[in-house]
Amino acid sequence: MACMTHVLDPDALPDDGRALMAPLPPYDDVTRSDSAFRAFLHGLPGVDQVGAESRVAMLGTRSIKTTSKAWAIDTAISMVDLTTLEGADTPGKVRSLAAKARRPDPGDPACPHVAAVCVYGDLAGVAREALGDSGIHVAAVATAFPSGRASRAVKIADVQDAVANGADEIDMVIDRGAFLSGRYLDVYEEIVAVKEACGDAHLKVILETGELVTLDNVRRASWIAMLAGGDFIKTSTGKVNPAATLPVSLVMLEAVRDFRAATGRQIGFKPAGGIRTTKDAIKHLVLINETVGADWLDPDWFRFGASSLLNDLLLQRQKLRTGHYSGPDYVTVD
Numbered sequence: 001m002a003c004m005t006h007v008l009d010p011d012a013l014p015d016d017g018r019a020l021m022a023p024l025p026p027y028d029d030v031t032r033s034d035s036a037f038r039a040f041l042h043g044l045p046g047v048d049q050v051g052a053e054s055r056v057a058m059l060g061t062r063s064i065k066t067t068s069k070a071w072a073i074d075t076a077i078s079m080v081d082l083t084t085l086e087g088a089d090t091p092g093k094v095r096s097l098a099a100k101a102r103r104p105d106p107g108d109p110a111c112p113h114v115a116a117v118c119v120y121g122d123l124a125g126v127a128r129e130a131l132g133d134s135g136i137h138v139a140a141v142a143t144a145f146p147s148g149r150a151s152r153a154v155k156i157a158d159v160q161d162a163v164a165n166g167a168d169e170i171d172m173v174i175d176r177g178a179f180l181s182g183r184y185l186d187v188y189e190e191i192v193a194v195k196e197a198c199g200d201a202h203l204k205v206i207l208e209t210g211e212l213v214t215l216d217n218v219r220r221a222s223w224i225a226m227l228a229g230g231d232f233i234k235t236s237t238g239k240v241n242p243a244a245t246l247p248v249s250l251v252m253l254e255a256v257r258d259f260r261a262a263t264g265r266q267i268g269f270k271p272a273g274g275i276r277t278t279k280d281a282i283k284h285l286v287l288i289n290e291t292v293g294a295d296w297l298d299p300d301w302f303r304f305g306a307s308s309l310l311n312d313l314l315l316q317r318q319k320l321r322t323g324h325y326s327g328p329d330y331v332t333v334d
Contacts, residue, residue, distance in 0.1 A: 037184045047215035056246035060283050073317045076281040080310050081303045083118040091126045098130035115299040121162030128166030140167035146237035148173040159197040171204045176211045191228035205230035209248045210240040222255035232268035243273025253291040272305025278316040
């Protein structure tokens with residue numbers, strides 16, 4: 001995945017002296033002031049909610065033939081961020097998850113491994129050691145996940161700790177309180193600061209769309225995250241309902257499409273929460289193909305944030321290969 005390059009402009013300094021990333025052309029003046037940023041974000045095209053719901057409903061009726069379904073299942077497996085984010089998580093559970101990530105189907109070496117294992121930052125080192133040289137990424141949630149309620153200093157320390165422990169991807173949460181209060185520049189500046197703290201690690205910016213109230217807000221938050229240097233935009237923490245709905249995914253995919261058209265930079269997308277079945281996954285793959293195109297049908301640019309999804313993908317994969325479903329012991333417990 002191409003890493004976002006940060007160009008620091010010495011004239012772009014907030015009151016506390018921190019350097020801000022120079023905005024991307026053609027948005028040089030957008031983040032120079034609160035008023036300019038507000039005017040830009042509220043000048044984005046409005047979202048037709050009825051139209052969005054109709055489009056995803058239409059795309060959801062697409063049928064996929066057997067050969068295409070086999071490809072879609074393997075592609076979806078390769079895009080999974082296999083996740084455990086519970087207070088009761090232990091090193092043993094993370095090691096078991098890492099083993100499953102490396103060999104989702106121990107009986108079939110042709111089954112692809114997943115894209116990443118996603119854990120809390122203090123367990124990133126356990127995941128890194130367990131995954132070894134498998135090529136599977138270690139994603140860690142940070143910035144006071146899932147609420148985002150902490151000082152910026154605490155959030156930055158959280159990120160730095162996760163990276164030091166071995167995370168090469170950081171999933172941060174935006175300050176929804178600041179966003180909903182209209183403090184868009186504060187949200188932008190925090191994402192910039194977190195991205196700098198990531199170093200070489202890639203940054204996924206969680207919008208928590210279930211708390212953003214409107215699809216127009218989802219579009220605005222997407223643009224803030226992309227302008228601030230996020231490598232991915234992500235729907236949800238998985239802790240709030242609704243999470244990754246198809247209309248929300250459509251709006252976010254349209255945002256990354258329009259952003260690349262305007263800047264030449266490709267941003268990844270990760271829906272998370274509520275995607276539990278193969279049918280759910282395939283609907284998202286169809287939505288990607290029809291909205292942004294095949295460039296995003298790659299784990300470098302699209303991920304599923306999920307825990308239970310992988311089990312259903314494996315069951316459906318086995319059904320295609322053998323003609324029958326395996327027993328309940330065929331898949332391991334996440």
